[in-house]
Amino acid sequence: DGGITQSPKYLFRKEGQNVTLSCEQNLNHDAMYWYRQDPGQGLRLIYYSQIVNDFQKGDIAEGYSVSREKKESFPLTVTSAQKNPTAFYLCASSKTRATNSPLHFGNGTRLTVT
Amino acid sequence: GEDVEQSLFLSVREGDSSVINCTYTDSSSTYLYWYKQEPGAGLQLLTYIFSNMDMKQDQRLTVLLNKKDKHLSLRIADTQTGDSAIYFCALWGGGYQKVTFGTGTKLQVIP
Numbered sequence: 001d002g003g004i005t006q007s008p009k010y011l012f013r014k015e016g017q018n019v020t021l022s023c024e025q026n027l028n029h030d031a032m033y034w035y036r037q038d039p040g041q042g043l044r045l046i047y048y049s050q051i052v053n054d055f056q057k058g059d060i061a062e063g064y065s066v067s068r069e070k071k072e073s074f075p076l077t078v079t080s081a082q083k084n085p086t087a088f089y090l091c092a093s094s095k096t097r098a099t100n101s102p103l104h105f106g107n108g109t110r111l112t113v114t
Numbered sequence: 115g116e117d118v119e120q121s122l123f124l125s126v127r128e129g130d131s132s133v134i135n136c137t138y139t140d141s142s143s144t145y146l147y148w149y150k151q152e153p154g155a156g157l158q159l160l161t162y163i164f165s166n167m168d169m170k171q172d173q174r175l176t177v178l179l180n181k182k183d184k185h186l187s188l189r190i191a192d193t194q195t196g197d198s199a200i201y202f203c204a205l206w207g208g209g210y211q212k213v214t215f216g217t218g219t220k221l222q223v224i225p
Contacts, residue, residue, distance in 0.1 A: 040122065100145055
């Protein structure tokens with residue numbers, strides 16, 4: 001079955017450490033996205049990529065970095081510069097970035113930084 | 115940017131209908147989506163409506179769009195305990211060329 005796999009489901013890190021969240025899709029989708037979810041705030045876009053080797057900042061990119069070396073993979077690194085990294089992170093993909101191409105989501109990674 | 119508002123919480127009895135509302139500011143949004151999120155999981159696409167439609171029905175789900183009032187609603191008929199989740203509306207396109215999500219409505223179904 002096609003889908004989006006995020007790993008790990010839970011991640012714990014000490015303050016000051018960088019951490020990388022994995023996102024892999026086998027839907028053959030061109031576009032991939034990272035969102036951050038905080039209680040009562042909906043989803044906020046961190047980064048998105050429309051094609052391999054290209055990505056753009058979303059609304060809250062500061063303290064995060066991404067790469068898109070393969071179509072299937074879009075890892076997110078939460079750096080020590082991110083002031084409040086504890087959150088639920090969701091990866092999504094869409095066939096294209098056109099308006100009629102709905103987002104498909106992974107099951108998320110819950111990151112806790114202490 | 116686009117503002118998309120939802121009430122935070124809705125409680126209904128099993129078997130009743132649920133109506134989840136969403137208001138938005140950008141009238142040029144082209145596709146409007148409803149997603150469901152169960153605890154600890156990602157978002158699952160439920161249904162969507164194109165901006166030139168007023169209504170769309172899909173089994174127990176009915177989506178109504180009032181473009182004049184910039185109001186979108188999702189009606190769930192015969193609500194079941196398995197419908198308990200957070201529901202997000204999301205708008206694509208318009209002047210911002212991206213998906214904007216509402217704040218989510220937590221639906222609690224009382225047996």
